[in-house]
Amino acid sequence: MTFEKKYNVAVVGATGAVGVKMLETLDQKNFPIEELSLLSSKRSAGKEITFQGNTYTVQEATPDSFEGVDIALFSAGGSVSKALAPEAVKRGAVVVDNTSAFRMDPDVPLVVPEVNEEDISQHKGIIANPNCSTIQMVASLKPVQEQFGLARVLVSTYQAVSGAGNEAVDELREQSQAFLNGEDLKAELLPVSGEKQHYPIAFNALPQIDVFQDNGYTFEEMKMINETKKIMHDEAIHVAATCVRLPFFTSHAESIYVEVDQDDITVEQMKEAISQADGVVLEDDPVNQVYPTPLGSAGKSEVFVGRIRKDLDKDRGFHLWVVSDNLLKGAAWNSVQIAESLIKNNWLSK
Structure with missing residues (x-):
């Protein structure tokens, strides 16, 4: 997929099993990243991760971490998503959440792009990634x-x-x-x-x-x-x-x-x-x-x-x-697909 511009992306839970796969998938799919923020809990903050030849220091996720972020990929547990996803949305980010925190919320689309991609267009700042199974x-x-x-x-x-x-x-x-x-x-x-x-x-x-x-x-x-x-x-x-x-x-x-x-x-x-x-x-x-x-x-x-x-x-x-x-279609790839769909269909600014 060819993209006309690049976007500021945050990965929350970057040191976890799914977070690592998200970064691998963003790299393999050549996702259009302008600036990348790697976020985690306080316990994992300070770790270093290499992405596309650059070394990033993982930061503790706080509400202010999402200033200037366009797309935030969350996979750090339901409690983190409940606390920080709304804060990310307040600051202008669109959240793709990989936890169960918002899946059954009637105002949050629950999406597998091959099945119900059009539901993404109804988002109010948060799109939920379903359970892997x-x-x-x-x-x-x-x-x-x-x-x-x-x-x-x-x-x-x-x-x-x-x-x-x-x-x-x-x-x-x-x-x-x-x-x-x-x-x-x-x-x-x-x-x-x-x-x-x-x-x-x-x-x-x-x-x-x-x-x-x-x-x-x-x-x-x-x-x-x-x-x-x-x-x-x-x-x-x-x-x-x-x-x-x-x-x-x-x-x-x-x-x-x-x-x-x-x-x-x-x-x-x-x-x-x-x-x-x-x-x-x-x-x-x-x-x-x-x-x-x-x-x-x-x-x-x-x-x-x-x-x-x-x-x-x-x-x-x-x-x-x-x-x-x-970890791929069941989590990281499905999340990145949703992010690609947001861009492809001009649904990011919803």
């Missing part, structure tokens, strides 16, 4: 909704540890080595750092991501349920989710069952629709064992779909396997 699911299901209608979605996720941050990645690495050495495993973070009980993730599966709600679902599962309906503009879609953390580092995988609104849709029709979707790659050749895997999608910005097959009992039911890099 939601992003890849709705990107793969948008063509299904458009061509065949979408009545029901049941999803089980297989989520990488990087979704819980750099410390969780370190814990998986340490636990794996301890397990192989026959040592006791120390669990201090997962499934949720603030919970009383922690379980090892190495060689394990944890059916809890985020805290449990009164209805028995976790907050992560409710994110997927509610965000899907908002992004796809259809409160009537029946959505249920079970989210599971598994011991690999990068990319989330999902087993998705969908029911469409039309009878007699074939697998080939479903494959054709999905293969034509923006940002989606079909990898579906079971005879030759071709299907997406987390390792195969790591470092790539697309959503990969395979193992499309018809349910054996429900004529309108289909099963899909969807994989995507949770």
